[in-house]
Amino acid sequence: MLSIRDLHARIGVRKILQGVNLEVKPGEVHAIMGPNGSGKSTLASVLAGRAGYEVTKGTAHYLGEDLLALEPEERARRGVFLAFQYPVEIPGVNNAYLLKAALNAVRRQRGLPELDAFEFLALIKDKMKLMQMDESFLSRGVNEGFSGGEKKRNEILQMSVLEPKLALLDETDSGLDIDALRVVATGVNSLRSPERAIVMVTHYQRLLDYIEPDFVHVLSDGRILRTGDKSLALELEKRGYDWVKQEASAA
Amino acid sequence: MSAVAPSPATVHYRDAFERLQPVLGGGATRRAAAMERFAELGFPGAREEAWKYTSLRRLESRRFVPATAPTTPVDVPAAFVAQRLVLANGSPVGSVPAALGGFTLGTLRTAPEDQLLRVIGGGGTERFAALNAALTIGPLLLSTTAGQQSDDVLQLTLMTTGAGPTLASPRIAVRMAAGSRARLLLDHVDDGVHEHFTNAVLDIELGAGAHLTLYRLQRQGERAFHIERIETRVAEHATFVMRDSQLGAALARLDTNVSLDGRAAATEITGVFLADGSRHLDSHVHVGHHAIETMSYQDYRGIAANKGRGVFNGKAIVHEGAQKSNARQVNRNLLLTPGAEIDTKPDLEIYADDVQCSHGTTTGQLDPNALFYLRSRGLSEPEARSALTRAFAGAVLARVDEPALARHVHDELDRRLVRLLEVAA
Numbered sequence: 001m002l003s004i005r006d007l008h009a010r011i012g013v014r015k016i017l018q019g020v021n022l023e024v025k026p027g028e029v030h031a032i033m034g035p036n037g038s039g040k041s042t043l044a045s046v047l048a049g050r051a052g053y054e055v056t057k058g059t060a061h062y063l064g065e066d067l068l069a070l071e072p073e074e075r076a077r078r079g080v081f082l083a084f085q086y087p088v089e090i091p092g093v094n095n096a097y098l099l100k101a102a103l104n105a106v107r108r109q110r111g112l113p114e115l116d117a118f119e120f121l122a123l124i125k126d127k128m129k130l131m132q133m134d135e136s137f138l139s140r141g142v143n144e145g146f147s148g149g150e151k152k153r154n155e156i157l158q159m160s161v162l163e164p165k166l167a168l169l170d171e172t173d174s175g176l177d178i179d180a181l182r183v184v185a186t187g188v189n190s191l192r193s194p195e196r197a198i199v200m201v202t203h204y205q206r207l208l209d210y211i212e213p214d215f216v217h218v219l220s221d222g223r224i225l226r227t228g229d230k231s232l233a234l235e236l237e238k239r240g241y242d243w244v245k246q247e248a249s250a251a
Numbered sequence: 252m253s254a255v256a257p258s259p260a261t262v263h264y265r266d267a268f269e270r271l272q273p274v275l276g277g278g279a280t281r282r283a284a285a286m287e288r289f290a291e292l293g294f295p296g297a298r299e300e301a302w303k304y305t306s307l308r309r310l311e312s313r314r315f316v317p318a319t320a321p322t323t324p325v326d327v328p329a330a331f332v333a334q335r336l337v338l339a340n341g342s343p344v345g346s347v348p349a350a351l352g353g354f355t356l357g358t359l360r361t362a363p364e365d366q367l368l369r370v371i372g373g374g375g376t377e378r379f380a381a382l383n384a385a386l387t388i389g390p391l392l393l394s395t396t397a398g399q400q401s402d403d404v405l406q407l408t409l410m411t412t413g414a415g416p417t418l419a420s421p422r423i424a425v426r427m428a429a430g431s432r433a434r435l436l437l438d439h440v441d442d443g444v445h446e447h448f449t450n451a452v453l454d455i456e457l458g459a460g461a462h463l464t465l466y467r468l469q470r471q472g473e474r475a476f477h478i479e480r481i482e483t484r485v486a487e488h489a490t491f492v493m494r495d496s497q498l499g500a501a502l503a504r505l506d507t508n509v510s511l512d513g514r515a516a517a518t519e520i521t522g523v524f525l526a527d528g529s530r531h532l533d534s535h536v537h538v539g540h541h542a543i544e545t546m547s548y549q550d551y552r553g554i555a556a557n558k559g560r561g562v563f564n565g566k567a568i569v570h571e572g573a574q575k576s577n578a579r580q581v582n583r584n585l586l587l588t589p590g591a592e593i594d595t596k597p598d599l600e601i602y603a604d605d606v607q608c609s610h611g612t613t614t615g616q617l618d619p620n621a622l623f624y625l626r627s628r629g630l631s632e633p634e635a636r637s638a639l640t641r642a643f644a645g646a647v648l649a650r651v652d653e654p655a656l657a658r659h660v661h662d663e664l665d666r667r668l669v670r671l672l673e674v675a676a
Contacts, residue, residue: 048627051619076629088624092642098628101638105629141642142624158628 001026001197002047002067002166007058008222009046016042018222019058024166027194031208032201033233034219035241040201041085043219044170048082049075062166076102077109081164083155085171090142095154098142099124099161106162124161131157131187149180156187167191169200173207185210205237218244260311261293264418267317268385274319275388278364285370285384292378301375304562304594305504305533310476315418315448317386318342324410328440331655335406340413341421341451342389352405353433354425357392366424367392369454374537376480376506383420383452383480390422395431395461404434404466404653411449411475412442419447424454427461427489436466436656439479439499443472446501451479457489459513464492466653468660470499473528477503487513487542494651495522495551496660497532504533511538511545511573521550523644525664526559526591527671533562540573540603547577552647553584554640555591556671565610566598573603580610585617585643587636587671617643633672640668 002024009017016039024030034040046053047060049072060067062080070078090098103123104114115123128135131153143151152172159167169188173181188198188211200207208216208230216232217224220241225248226232236244257265268286275282294311295302318340327337334352337344347356359367367390370381393405411419427433441447449471457463471477477500483491491509509518518538526532538547553561567578578601584593597610617639625635644664651657 050623050627071632072623072626073629073631073635076627082627084624084627088618088620090621090624090639090642092645093625093638097638098625098630101630101634102628105631109629162628 001063002199003061005059007046007060008056009042009053010056011053016222017046020219020222020224022217022224024197024199026165026197028215029192029198029211029213030200030215030217031213031233032199032217032219033203033205033236036203038219039222040219041170044082044168044199044201047168048072048080073105077105079106079165081159081162081167083152083159083167083169083172085174087143087151087155089144089146091144093142094139095142096138099158102158103161127157127160130160130190132183133157148175149177152176152180152184153187156184160187160191163191165196167196167198169198171201171203173202173204181207181210205233208233220245220248257290257293258311260314261290263314264317264382264386265290271317271319271386275386277359278368281364281368282385285368285381288370288381289378289385292381295375295378299375301535305502305531310448310502313416313446313448315416316413317418317420318388318413321389322412324412324442326442327408327410328438330406330408331436331438331653331659332404332406334403335408337408337410338389338391338421339410340417340419341387341409343391347391353399353401353403354393354395354405354435357394359390362392366426367422371454371482374506374508375535376478376504379450379478380452380480380482383422383450386418387420387422387452390424392424392426393435394426395428395433397428397430397458399428399431399433401433404436406436406438408438408440409449409451410440410442411447411471413445413447416445417447419449420451421449422452422454425456425463427455427457427463429458430460431458432462434464434466434653436653437468439469439471439477441471441475443474446474446476448476449478451477453479453481455481455483455491457483457485457491459486459488461486461489462492463490464494466651466656467493467495468656469497469503469505470663471503472499473501475500479505481505481507483507483509483518485509485511485513485516485518488515489513490516491518493518493520493522495520495534496651497522497524497534498660498663500530500532502531504535506535506537508537509539509547511540511547512542514542515544515546516542517546519548521647521650523552523647523660524554524561525667526553526555526561526593527557527667529558531560535564536566538567538578540567540569540576540578543572543574543576545573545576548579550581550647552644553582553593553595554587554644555584555593556587557591559591561593563593563595564598565596566600567608568600569603569606569608571602574605576603576606578606578608582612583643584614585640586614587617587640633669636672637665637668641665
């Protein structure tokens with residue numbers, strides 16, 4: 001589904017990704033872990049098409065297509081979803097408008113008819129319940145005045161409405177208390193399916209207690225230094241990241 | 252005044268006035284004095300502070316013919332509300348009813364000329380207010396009686412039209428008696444056939460405890476020149492509310508001057524302007540706090556695109572003795588495409604020590620993070636830009652509480668933004 005080969009990217013003169021290789025198949029859940037500044041969020045941003053990053057080398061293919069050649073909205077319509085680390089507050093654009101416009105953009109791409117207001121409401125009601133979000137939220141501005149937890153829940157709600165094929169979760173656990181983390185994890189787990197792949201970027205092992213990954217990768221200095229199963233995350237939690245770096249440079 | 256010879260344009264209007272004087276209707280002495288004042292002030296020079304960002308060279312190069320006789324306009328846009336009067340070149344079309352939409356109506360035949368033709372001095376547009384007083388042909392007096400409450404809206408559609416380049420001088424005086432309440436909607440349109448010059452004056456007085464909401468829509472054609480002065484005196488505990496939408500004309504200048512004269516007089520002035528194409532839109536707001544516990548709030552949102560240019564000058568002066576006053580100003584500006592320009596100058600002068608004042612001005616582009624967020628959800632770039640631009644104006648548009656007008660402004664902004672953004676993308 002997602003195939004990243006020798007990906008190099010920089011912001012200005014600062015090199016951030018320095019040869020990332022990653023294969024993600026449908027149904028898999030991957031966790032990308034690493035110390036601060038290792039390039040985790042950059043990887044998610046580059047895959048979603050955020051401006052400001054320059055890919056200097058390498059490729060990223062999604063369902064056989066050159067992902068990096070697509071505009072952000074084209075990626076979204078083809079089923080790539082980025083849950084933001086810092087969801088943006090947009091006063092004056094309400095949540096219902098965004099959700100409906102986003103959903104219909106995806107449906108057009110899939111050759112499905114657009115939903116009218118009633119069908120749309122029926123569809124999101126249950127999903128909102130799952131994310132423990134009140135209906136009044138729909139008429140509020142996008143993320144406007146939301147707490148950190150509400151913002152992250154909103155990201156997962158959007159994801160559940162858009163039903164992406166490839167979900168990229170950027171530090172979705174950051175800033176969440178344990179209850180909010182549980183709600184978010186329940187939402188993500190409800191979206192696990194054999195057709196869908198999930199790539200989570202996270203600093204802490206904590207999230208992985210709730211969303212169990214099939215693969216854990218350690219990203220450091222812009223490269224994936226080690227890949228393992230979920231036991232690798234536990235080892236990282238105990239021993240930190242330095243030993244991975246030392247072993248990698250020794251090899 | 253320096254004894255500089257009047258410019259050819261000034262001479263043109265003075266000569267036109269002398270020729271037309273016999274047919275202009277009552278108030279000959281006042282009109283002559285007003286024309287003298289106009290000739291004395293002339294067109295603004297390039298160095299005049301009030302015209303720093305707006306050049307009238309183009310306007311001054313034209314020789315508009317002052318409208319003299321009532322005309323019957325064609326293609327008058329539909330009314331937003333039930334009660335409407337159409338004025339063509341400043342003159343009511345058809346007979347003027349005695350009362351309409353919560354107001355009693357008067358004309359030069361029935362109302363005192365000192366109410367209808369007075370010129371209040373000062374500011375950059377005094378010259379044009381004087382020119383208007385000299386040349387206006389159908390000035391209208393709208394008045395209320397003490398305590399009269401109306402939820403109706405009176406719409407005045409002010410249409411400029413003519414077989415050649417025409418100068419229209421509409422003039423409306425509003426006298427709100429103590430404790431009365433009314434709503435007025437001004438809709439400026441034109442026939443779009445020729446370059447016309449609309450030079451409008453509103454002269455408003457609010458008695459104690461009166462409440463007036465003025466909705467204003469300026470949607471003249473691409474070739475129109477529009478200058479307007481709104482002069483408002485607000486007595487104790489009275490409130491003047493204005494909802495402005497400045498969307499049309501090639502060149503428009505609006506001066507809104509509000510004088511808070513009595514204790515606890517208040518004003519709330521909100522507006523939006525859209526300077527797209529090669530439009531030049533200039534709005535000046537001047538609020539004077541002259542009494543204690545007076546309150547003013549200004550919120551203008553400006554959008555400029557292409558070669559459009561916006562100018563905003565918001566001024567509040569809290570005079571000595573106006574203690575416990577509150578003056579707040581917000582001016583936000585959005586430049587949608589490179590090449591557009593908005594010049595803004597918030598201005599607060601405070602001569603009292605126990606007051607609350609604030610002003611905030613921003614000028615910028617759409618937030619790239621918000622744009623990316625919306626696009627990452629599948630919205631196209633024009634959709635995302637248009638949603639953010641509407642949101643930008645939304646806080647001000649939400650205050651237009653006359654539904655048909657609000658819908659029109661909303662749709663008009665939408666239509667033009669989508670067109671503009673699709674071209675840009």
